[in-house]
Amino acid sequence: MARPVVGIISNQHLINDQYLAHAGGAMNSEAIAGVSGCLPLLIPADPRFVSVTELMETCDGFLLTGGRPNVHPNEYGEAETEAHGAFDRARDAITLPLVRACVERGQPFLGICRGFQEVNVAMGGSLYPEIRELPGRMNHRMPPDGTLEEKFALRHTVKFTEGGMFHRLMGAQEVMTNTLHGQGICRAGARIVIDGHAPDGTPEAIYVKDAPGFTLSVQWHPEWDAANDPVSRPLFTAFGDAVRAWAARGAKVLKSA
Template identity: 75%
Template sequence: MGRPVIGIIGNSYLLNDQYAVHAGGIMNSQAIAEVAGCMPILVPSDPALVSVPELMACCDGFLLTGGRPNVHPEEYGEEETPAHGAFDRARDAVALELTRACVATGQPVFGICRGFQEVNVAMGGTLYPEIRDLPGRMNHRMPPDGTTEEKFELRHDVRFTAGGVFHRMMGTEVVRTNTLHGQGIKNAGPRIVIDGVAEDGTPEAIYVDGAPGFTLAVQWHPEYAAAKDPVSRPLFQAFGAAARDWAAGIRPAAIARAV
């Protein structure tokens, strides 16, 4: 049997300001191939081109990646403002429906940064347009200048719930992570369990209560140096294991017991 197939949900961009492309970061593909042990496939995130049932039939799991566009506030019942930034409505249409379908069936889904926010919104949650504007919060955005290494530098701690899913996976209650996001969870969806928070109280690690399969999401970017980073590696390894089970026809128990 070949490697499980992971659909990587990317974003729409203009190459050289004129040529429309669907794109995904190479780091995501490397993490899926080299750490999760799966085959990465980039999904053209547009409901005019793909359907959720088709995607679920040809993939064994999905990676909801980060990206500059934000989830449109209409998806969680709020008005658009300049603070909400750029959008990718086509990705919204695919990723939110796909997340809900995966939660229902137990097909593995792993959310990163924007993907973390998509999981929350898909499950009925809302978002703050700009975390750094909130009293007592740090600036979680990517540094505007510097090398890639400097932009992905570990910048704050995340504390997990004692005995929770992420604590058990990591073997420690506190880890150090990078931070490259502007938005964040305002209200958690009814089934969203906040299992880890940053030093300023910003939610950083979540899962869906009662989901029959792997449904984890993190606000940081574990795809960076995933093979070497002790926080990133177990996330992708667990995701890969869940995808292998799915490919083999094994349907896991609730996520709280599956990690």
């Protein structure tokens, strides 16, 4: 039996400062294949090559990955400043309408880091350009030096709403996560439920209220060591279950047609 397909949103990347490529971290594919049990398919997030409609008909679910470029502040009504960093407007043009379409249709997606921020912006929310500059906030950015293991090490707790969706999924109200982001939620979008916070109050876990499908998104990077991490594994397992349920529903529709 064929595995359901998860479209992994890629990022633009320059190889040798010359060759433009669409790239995706291997750990994303590893988490989708090994933990979610789905077929990972790298998506060139550029409207010149793909459309939202085509993606939704081709894939059963989507992984909205992290990435160095940020969502452009024009998307939430603010002017661009140096603090907002680098951008990928082609990705904005695909992922933001894709999130809204998936929410409406009930098609599952999992948002990670930038993907978490995309979900908030797609639903009408806004972002702080630099969390560490806010009073009382910690530095959530990736450590500049060290091994990958050191950069992705667990660095702070996330506390979930008691009895909330993440609490029920994880079986714990407080967990340890890594942290590798500079931006974060300022104003929550319409129907965005902030279901978990870092100790400094930074939103870390969200979902879309009353959405018919899987919309869980996290500010940390659960794809790191997803097969072994006690927080990552249930998240990717639940996502895989949601994708399989969506694919099975589509198969039933095709058989009855």
